[in-house]
Amino acid sequence: MFDLHGYGEQLFLGVIVTLELAFVSLFFGVLFGILGASAKLSSARALSVPVSIFTNLMRGVPEFVIILVSYFGLTNLLTSIVGSYVEIDPFVAGVFALSLVFSSYASENFRGAFLAVPKGQLEAARAYGMNRSQIFLRIHLPQAWRFALPSLNNQWQSLLKDTSLISVIGLEDLMRKAMIASQVTKNPFTFYVATAVVYFVLLAISVPLFRALEKRANRGVRRN
């Protein structure tokens, strides 16, 4: 049953694309998540209110719809700027959509995490004469990171699973390769089971990775 009809290499190439997409989206998702959280915590209401409303609305829209809107919307935008029909690269549209989804949730996690850092820590840093960026990079972020990691783990699991949706707009990821192989070989069950197993393994691998990250982030915490 697990004869892949010579498509094993194609599936492997697809896995590489899936991982590239996931990691690039993770990077931008975390970055914009932190920026979004900072905006939400800002004392400037002109900044905090619109960002909060936007992320709340985003969390009510299906990931799939966000991906489709990004793809067609960005293509239309590019076309109107350039003047002739330009189709956006599915990878770019995918990173855009997935990091948007990721950061909408992550900004809320980071917001809570930033608030969970004891105020005395920040005051102590200021008393030492650190400037604002030093306080943020040396004191606030490393400690907030510790609180944010468990929920980032959940978000990462969703992100990795959501990468499969980019296949619908034509990215040659694992899912797309499986669709093509299924159509050619007329063995859809085999290929979709193989695909499911690959996603399962990728998710299973990331569990100990996150545990290691959490352990590292908590290295300064004393346990009773």
Next chain:
Amino acid sequence: MFSWMTDYSDLVTDNWQGYADGLWITVQLMVISTVAGFLLAIPLALARVSSTPFFAWPAFAYSAAFRGTPLLVQIFLFYYGLPQFDAVRDSIFWPFLRDAVPCALVVLSFNLAAYFAEVLRGGIMAVPEGEKEAARSLGMTPALTYRRIIMPRAIGIMLPSLSNEVVQQLKGTALVSTITVLDMTGVARRLTAQSYTSEPLILAGILYIILTYLVSRLFKIFERHLNAYQIR
């Protein structure tokens, strides 16, 4: 200057019937799969907390399999994958799995059951030990304790999490448009393909936001009703 506004009002006046039909399919998919998923999740959660590996292991494997793979893969596996076998095509389930909508319902329900079961398991374990002991000392059998004390309490404790899963499920229903179901996303995708604009999809997104809001409101009301004994 406000041309985008007329774009949307044209979109609504020309296609409201299509959107209404799509919305109805989406709501049906969500409600039916939520009820079916919940009914499946109760025995799954009970098996999950069971001390007998004979029950606990299969339930764990089920949860891991459905939560550890993308919903899109599951949908394709059931809709395109299963008919590969003659045994499936000859079985009594075939008239059901052959059509996209019932097949989508089966997958959505199986998927949600796995997530619900995990939440319920957490709820069962969060019920205070004293309440279980009190039920036992009143002479309740284990089955009666589960029915009258543990399950209602577990559901009450976990209602906010259950509500999140239902919202996730609502968003998950958008994927059924990949197997030709004309749900709200399916309708919007068809309009987008005809007009080469993203407005039909954005309109669908707005409708989803409203739907999400209504679902979470509904759960808030339900929560207040179910947890009425808690003093706030």
